[in-house]
Amino acid sequence: MDIAHTPASPEGNPEMADAASQPKQPQLILRSDYKPFPWLLPDVSLDFKLSLEKTRVSSRLEVQRNPNAVPSPVLELNGDGITPLEVLIDGEVVNSWVLEDDKLLISLSGEAHAVEVVTEINPSTNSQLMGLYASNGMLCTQCEAEGFRRITFFPDRPDVLSTYSVRMSGDSVQFPVLLANGNCVASGRHQDGTHWAEWHDPWPKPSYLFALVAGDLVARKDQFTTMSGKNVELAIWVREGDLERTEHAMESLKRAMKWDEEAFGREYDLDLFNVVAVSDFNMGAMENKGLNIFNTKYVLAEPDTATDGDYDAIEGVIGHEYFHNWSGNRITCRDWFQLSLKEGFTVLRDQLFSQDMGSAPVKRIEDVRVLRSIQFPEDSGPLAHPIRPDSFREISNFYTSTIYNKGAEVIRMMRTMAGEERFRKGTDLYFDRHDGEAATCEDFVQSIEDGAGLDLTQFRLWYSQAGTPKVTVRQEQDGTTTRLHLTQSVPPTPGQMDKKPMPIPLALALFDRQTEEHRGEELIVLNEAEQSFEFSDYDAAPIISLNRGFSSPISIERNVPREDLVFLAARDDDPFARYEAMQDLVVSHLVSALRGVLSDADRADGQEAILKAFSAILEDSALDDLMRGELLILPSPAYLSEQLETSNPQAIHEERERLKAWLGTQCAGQFEALHQRASGGAYSRDAAARGLRKLKAQALIYLAAGCPEKAAKMAAAQYHSADNMTDRQSALIALAGLDVPEREEVLDAFYKRYQGDALAIDKWFSIQAQSLHPKAIEHVKALAKHPDFTLKNPNRVRSLYMAFAANPHAFHAADGEGYRMIADCILALDPINPQTAARFVPPLGRWRRIEPGRAALMRAELERIADAKQLSRDTFEQVSRSLG
Structure with missing residues (x-):
């Protein structure tokens, strides 16, 4: 499943009864308590x-005692907001x-039984968008992680693997297309x-991979011949009118295969x-076996409505969900602690796929930027957790x-240490060993270790x-010997105060000052807390390029x-080291300014550098x-x-804008010339044309900061002459x-221009x-009161409030009004869609790293x-x- 990282007043509480029945203090679930389910x-x-208001679900479970589990006389089936209408045992x-x-x-x-359960659900009131819902x-x-239990009673855990047969029936006008996992084996019509x-x-799977779609859809169809000569029918299903915007998604799918x-x-x-595109979706996409369900954001694209970034995201997410067929479906997780x-x-x-399809250096920089802007703050905040957690209360929060x-x-990092060829041997071993199993992170590491x-x-x-x-770095020169003294520390995080040294692979190169080559x-x-490395035959201290390619996810001092x-x-x-040097040059200057240690002369010197x-x-x-566009960011x-x-977020914003x-x-003059050079030529999706559009955007950003009146005229002219969304959006x-x-x-x-086009709006x-x-x-x-705004569509909520929470000067307004707006959004959204509401909490949870005045205001909103x-x-x- 792909998580959506897209950087009010309530509209009704259809799920209030559900929320009222939920305990305020969820049960703590421990990884150490794992036990196999007693029944197979x-x-x-x-x-x-099928019906939008009343869908009846009849399930038949063939159950057998699990010889590898502690026996139980009771079959325990999870449910969520549903009631059994009928239960049968062996008929x-x-x-x-x-x-x-x-x-x-x-x-x-x-020892074995056939258990049947009948339930009835109302998809049209399911605003949580988990389980079966109407869109x-x-x-x-x-159904990932625990949505299947909102459809029928079931042991809704990833280590219960079953072969599924599904029959659907419904109105042929309202639901002309009926889709589920696997292959369609029969179909027909009734006289009514x-x-x-x-x-x-045919492939055993956990309940979280179950999928069903019924609706009035059209498909772009194609074929793919696998390496063994097998023909696979491909289809991307969308609503009428969206079919022309699916070509890129289909080509991306074939490239991924x-x-x-x-x-x-x-x-x-x-x-x-x-693949089915859905406009109401909590996440980015879902890898259900043979029936991937996607947020429309990651399927629909044409030059007039999609930016270059949208095209890249579609290719990456299409690939991600397809690759899950093996790394997630054929081998799934034993429990949710193994989610990574x-x-x-x-x-x-x-990531590797996208690197191979486009610019590998640019893709690597983009991935690191996401890591640093989202994961690094997560790792240093109250929600920090290992990639294999020890406990959780609500799995959707992980x-x-x-x-x-x-x-x-x-x-x-394992791939870096092993090399591509040996890493491939390890992954081949992993797929061979654990195909058809619910595995653990340890199973994966062991396979890489052995292969x-x-x-x-360690x-x-x-x-x-x-x-x-x-990692702290100190360079020492002794004659012709260069010594690199490294120390590492892993900072305390909630529940983990003392950490052990970890292996940190560092790719490096030493540039000779005389030849300017390495x-x-x-x-x-x-791999130790302190370690030194020696390099010989340098007459003068070399210039060290360190953590090349971002070989380890660390912070370097x-x-x-x-x-x-x-x-x-x-x-x-x-390329990454070059980008990193540019970032370090700017960071060191801005941090010194923020700490108040820059004299006027130092500021001038830093700016000139x-x-x-x-x-x-x-x-x-x-x-x-x-x-070039990346290096300018x-x-x-x-x-x-x-x-x-x-x-102090406002001080950071002001210093950054001052430099810009x-x-x-x-x-x-250079930016104007750059913009003029980049404005020539017809629209194309090739790398050269995309690079020019990126430069146009960067030129406008800097000119808007330094020469706003000139930039406004240039941006307006660019907007009105644009023949693609990338140029139109950067101007806007x-x-x-x-x-x-x-x-x-x-x-x-x-x-x-775009009224009625949800993704453009x-x-x-x-x-x-x-x-x-x-x-x-x-x-x-004002936008929260706009007729086109709704809390019921996750994309629309994220487009306004998540974007606002990422706006440093507005969200962190000194009077706390930005914090109140996000808290109000959470309170209004929680009864409607708690999974989406919970994702707005982390921006407020950063209060410990903010100056005291704003920190108190943030904490007060969390307490409210x-x-x-x-x-x-x-x-x-x-x-x-x-709150801690």
Whole structure:
């Protein structure tokens, strides 16, 4: 499953009864308490009588005692907000069952039985979007992590693997398309106007991978021939009118299928592969076996409505969910503590895929930017947890950047240490050993250890210790010998005060000052608290390029001379290291300014050094424009905040904007020339054209800060002449932050052009919520009352409020109004969609790292949320942990 990282008044409480029945203090679940389920369920049959308001579900479970588990006389089936209408054992109706805390308890005396349960649900009132729910007249499901129990009673845990047969029947006009997991084995029509379809999935799977879709849909169809010659029918299902926007998604799917065969030897294993786009969806997408369900955001694209970033995201998410077929479906998780087993590994796979499909250096930088802006703050805050947690209260709260992004980095480190060839041997061994099983993170590490010939005993600490390791670097020159003295520490996190040293692979290169070249890249591994490494035959202290390619997800502290950073930013042949030097140059300057240790002379020197590096980037003819655009991006406010023990968000914003404005002024001529160069040529999706669009955007950003009146005219002209969304959006972003006449005119033009296009209007909301405009808070308040805003659609809620929470100068307004707005959103959203509501808590939970005045206001809002009645389990856990 892909988590959505898209950076009010209540609209009714259809789920209030559910919320009232939930305990305020959820049960703590411990990884150490894991026990196999006492019963096996080899075969499951489901019969759905479909209706938007009243769907009847009949389940038949073939159960057998599990010889590898502690026996139990009771079959315990999970439910959530449902009631059994009828229970049968071996064909006989029984009334001896007990419903206790939403669990259906059935006493069984024999070794094997057929258990049937009938339930009835109302998909149209399911605003949680978990289980079976209605979305604009269609029915669809989301069962990960614990949504299946909202459909029927079942042992809803990932280690119960079953083969599913599904029969659906419903009105043939309302639901002309009936889809489920696996292959369609039969279909037909009834005389009453209804029709039916039967689906069978031959591969055992857990209940969280169950999927069903029924609705009025059309499909883009294609075929793929696997490496063994098997023909697979492909279909991407969307609503009428959206079909033309599915070409990129289909091409991405075919590329992903081919890439997985070549890179990991994985072949698809069903006759059909279906993708359905749904407009109401809590996450990004879901990897249900053979029937992937996607947020429309990650399927629909055409140049007029989708940016280059949207195209990249669609390709990456399509790949991610497809790759789950092996790393998640064929091998699934034993329990939810092992979530990173499938998600961390699959994120790495989708990252490598995207690297191979486009610019590998740019993709690597983008991935690290996400890690630093989301996961690093998570790792240093109250919600910090290892990639394999020891406990949880509400599993939906553990779909985090730590599980996904840090999990991917940890597996990438194993790949770095093993090398690509030996890593592939390890993954082949993993797939061979555990195909068809519910596995653990330890199973994966052991397979890499055995297949790659590595000793990963100490490396396993990466799975059990939270926190971002900090590595301190000191360079010493003794004659012709260079010594690198490294120390590592893992900071305390909730529940883990003392940490052990972990293996940290560091790719490095030493540039000779005379030749300005290095002798080749090498890999060292820091596996002790303190360690020194020697390098010979350097007449003068070399310039060290460290953690090349971001070989480890760590924070580095070292004193690098400013001129060395300028050299690396201009000359390093490792693209990430070059980007990192530019970031370090800016970070060191801004952090010094924020700490108040810069004299006027130091400030001037620092700015001149940054300008020199910028000029080298702008003038480097050997640099491709996609990479040039990356190198021009300043460190984010979130990353700058992480460099300070306690931060003042407004001060960070002001210093960053001050530098941006100075660069915009100093380089105005260069940025104007750059914008003019980039404005020529027809629209294309090739790398060169995408690079030019990226440069146009960066030029406008700097000019808007340094020369706002000129930038406003350039942005308005770019908007009106644009033939694609990338250019149109970058112009609108520049204008949205300026107090100029062109702002309202272009915002109005954008809205009128795209009114009715949900994904484009999401952009319209988000751009205004994230803008640098001094009245951003007032704008967000007005947008919350806009006719197109609703709390019932997760994309729309995120487009306004999550974007606002990422706006440093508005969210962190000194009077606390931004905090109140997010708290009000959480309280209004929680009864409607608690999973989405809970994701708005972490921005408030950062109060410990904020200056005292704002920290008190943030904490007060958390306390107000905690005091609310009928708070969901999801939100309660996030708030209570954030308060500590």
